[in-house]
Amino acid sequence: MKALLQRVNKASVSVNGGVVGKIDRGLVALVGVGAGDSEADARHLADKTAQLRIFADGTGKFNLSAIDIKGDILVISQFTLMAYTAKGRRPSFTDAAPPEEAEELINRYVSYLKETGLKIETGVFQAYMQVEIHNEGPVTIMLDSKDSRRK
16 A cells, blocks of 8 residues: 655545545545555554654654644545556556455555544545645655565
């Protein structure tokens, strides 16, 4: 699983012209699920998302996490994060998990994030969404659950 985290002042997601998720200061997590990903990947990614220290402390250093600042998290499913672009000019999405598997792992990821007590909002799986992001910094970080297996 991959999550592209963006530190935000506020963000929202709309479907068919109606807002379905809205947050204030915190993170937008664009999340993609790969073929072969598991519940362990969802847990690892949720823990990393909530605990990654990418918010500035009083001295301006990245020492605070979403948990520390009691930030909100907006989760948006984003299968295009799994794009393979090494060959040709059209991305291939064969590395993405089938929709039913991806939806289950996104839901697990969201459930694990909710265990933190933070406000968690979501988009709508497989919907065409309009996402409004007010990136703070900007700070954008890519997380990959496979990194936890590398030495």
